Amino acid sequence: MKKYGYVYHTYCAKTKCHYVGQRKGKQFDRVYLGSGLILHCAILKYGEDAFEVTPIKWCSSQEELNIEEIWQIARFRKQYPKKMYNILNGGHGGTGPGVPEKISKALRGRKKSDAHKAALKQSWNANYKARCVQNKRMWILRKQRYGPSGGNKSPTPDEQRRRTASIRRTFANNPEAVKDRIVKVWSTRYKKYGDTGGNISQQASHNTERYRRIMKNAWELRKQKFGPSGKPV
Numbered sequence: 001m002k003k004y005g006y007v008y009h010t011y012c013a014k015t016k017c018h019y020v021g022q023r024k025g026k027q028f029d030r031v032y033l034g035s036g037l038i039l040h041c042a043i044l045k046y047g048e049d050a051f052e053v054t055p056i057k058w059c060s061s062q063e064e065l066n067i068e069e070i071w072q073i074a075r076f077r078k079q080y081p082k083k084m085y086n087i088l089n090g091g092h093g094g095t096g097p098g099v100p101e102k103i104s105k106a107l108r109g110r111k112k113s114d115a116h117k118a119a120l121k122q123s124w125n126a127n128y129k130a131r132c133v134q135n136k137r138m139w140i141l142r143k144q145r146y147g148p149s150g151g152n153k154s155p156t157p158d159e160q161r162r163r164t165a166s167i168r169r170t171f172a173n174n175p176e177a178v179k180d181r182i183v184k185v186w187s188t189r190y191k192k193y194g195d196t197g198g199n200i201s202q203q204a205s206h207n208t209e210r211y212r213r214i215m216k217n218a219w220e221l222r223k224q225k226f227g228p229s230g231k232p233v
Contacts (some may be wrong), residue, residue, distance in 0.1 A: 002060045007068045009076075010034050010053045010085075014046045018076050019085035022057070022069045027053050031138035037123075039085040040130040048137065066091035182218050183225045 005024040010033050011017075021034045033043060043051060056072055069090035077084055114119070114172040137150050142150040148158070170177060223229075 001058065003058050004062065005065045006058045007056045007072050008032075008034075008053055009067065009072070010039065010051055010138050012042060012046065012085075014041065014050045015083075017083045018041070018080055018084050020069065020073045020076055021086075022065045022090070024062075024065075029138070031141050032136065033134065034085070036085050037127070038087065040127050043134075044126055044130050048133065052117050059122065076225070105163050172183065182221050186222055211220065 003026045006020060006028060007020065007022050008028075010019040010021070019034045019036055019039045021036070023029060023032060030053060033039065033048065033053050057068055059068055073084075073086050073090040077086070139150055
């Protein structure tokens with residue numbers, strides 16, 4: 001079966017409460033506990049160590065994922081009516097189709113009191129701290145599993161610095177490589193952006209002596225390659 005995502009169950013040992021949610025991915029993420037607002041407040045209060053997450057069922061499509069989440073939330077709600085962190089019935093990421101638009105229309109133009117603003121700020125800060133703690137814990141586990149890159153395809157800062165240093169050494173030892181690189185870059189830019197080569201705006205850095213020197217050298221190389229006009233015919 002093709003793994004599109006899974007429905008999971010989060011349990012709090014201190015409050016004996018339950019949370020059911022869905023998450024996309026081909027692998028089970030044992031760090032992700034859920035995205036519910038009440039659940040995040042409970043995580044801040046009791047700590048992540050008080051919670052345990054387990055996968056319930058894997059699904060092969062978003063439609064199957066929504067149906068399974070709704071069914072599992074209803075099952076847990078029937079068994080634990082007063083011990084649920086879920087607010088809604090699930091499916092569509094917790095809201096039905098058209099619900100965000102209705103909420104936005106209902107709240108449009110309403111003025112918030114100072115007390116309401118303070119409560120929103122406190123709630124946002126609490127959620128932000130919870131996400132920071134969760135992301136930090138998840139990144140530590142990913143590094144333990146995949147190495148310094150954490151499983152990311154993009155290079156780490158150290159790897160990027162090593163690549164940049166290697167490129168600079170190559171260009172320093174081979175001036176012809178620099179010329180070929182400049183000619184190749186500007187050929188591509190002329191094909192993509194036309195006569196301007198992508199230089200639409202004049203930035204402040206253009207006035208520096210270093211920029212003038214670089215552009216002068218690049219222009220000479222382009223004239224050698226493309227002729228007096230410096231542009232490909």
